[in-house]
Amino acid sequence: VVLITHNLMKVKVLGQNVLLRWPEFVEATQGGIVLPENQQKMLKKETFTVVAVGEGIEPVKRKGGPSTMPVKEGDEVLIPGYARGPEPGHPAHPQGALAGHVLVELEDILAVVEA
Secondary structure, three states: OEEEEEOOEEEEOOOOEEEEEOOOOOOEOOOOOEOOHHHHHHOOOOOEEEEEEOOOOHHHHHOOOOOOOOOOOOOEEEOOHHHOOOOOOOOOOOOHHHOOEEEEEHHHOOEEEOO
16 A cells, blocks of 8 residues: 655555554634644644554465454554654654654554544
């Protein structure tokens, strides 16, 4: 699955890995009050959006079986703090095609949030 193209770089998620998009910061309340930047970070969504998933476990794929991945593109998921890495805007956050994203292993996903 070719997932993100940035300049000449293409990113493809392999194996049991999942590419997630960082949650958006809440810039204003539902009533329209614009929040200062430090409050935006405190009130950001805690769920990450699945952007792309790998093929799953390799032996199942070779036999022509279905995907072994319990998540799909568009799912909202929860991951632990240690799996998040640096937030967007931090100097250590990935740049280029992976900016605003985090790549995690399937086992790092704690739950799928259902609406």
